[in-house]
Amino acid sequence: MKLIEISTTRLQNLEVGQFIIRFLTDFENQNLDVATDTDFKRLFDTLKEQSPIYDAALNQKRAKTESELLLKLDNSRDKAIRSLRRAHSVFEYTDDTTEQDAYATLKIVLKAYKDIQEENYEAESLGIDNLIVELRHAKNSSAIQLLGLERHINKLEETNNAFKNTFNQRSTNTISAEVFNTKLLRKNILETYRNLSEYVLVMAKNRNNPFYTDTLTVVNNGRKYFADLLARRHSGQEANPEENSVVK
Structure with a gap:
């Protein structure tokens, strides 16, 4: 034995x-x-x-890893928002009247979501979804195309979806207070x-x-x-x- x-x-x-x-x-x-x-x-x-x-x-331990991943994904979509805003701001002082009109049109939309990055996770996710829908509205399509912002919007959508997928599948233990x-x-x-x-x-x-x-x-x-x-x-x-x- x-x-x-x-x-x-x-x-x-x-x-x-x-x-x-x-x-x-x-x-x-x-x-x-x-x-x-x-x-x-x-x-x-x-x-x-x-x-x-x-x-x-x-x-x-797994919950901690999930939390760290969410933080990383949230940071990625925050960067995507900043990139979109910077790409738009390039045309602030353009001499082209058509570009000026496109800039002004989209400025109204972006301004409505100026504090979106400061919201909690779920509110930010919803806010980004709404922002993307509004930017892609038919009335803004010509302005988006003229200023070449479509790829920035696509990137924002991609990073937001990546965050939402992870957030929705997270372990319920993420909020555990036990150590x-x-x-x-x-x-x-x-x-x-x-x-x-x-x-x-x-x-x-x-x-x-x-x-x-x-x-x-x-x-x-x-x-x-x-x-x-x-x-x-x-x-x-x-x-x-x-x-x-x-x-x-």
């Missing part, structure tokens, strides 16, 4: 969460009685309590798992009780799955030094 070796240095944070869930799920699916051993139950219950907290920390130390949570949950798996191995070797041998089989099933997953991964991939630990 032995435990299949698996190094957690090569498991990504998300995979650690899946690794733990795999064990908990497989164990419960076997209809084994966790109350058979009070020490095992204590470790099992601790692991079960840690799992959703760890997963919540990962969700928060988690993912590194510490990872360390603790793997330590609990290691204690549990080593305890099961010792008991399976020294007690004539199918509960321990069956549980050891469950433990090893998950370990083999993730060990095989890691074996298929590119051998040159480096582990995160902050996550350096081995579950044997």
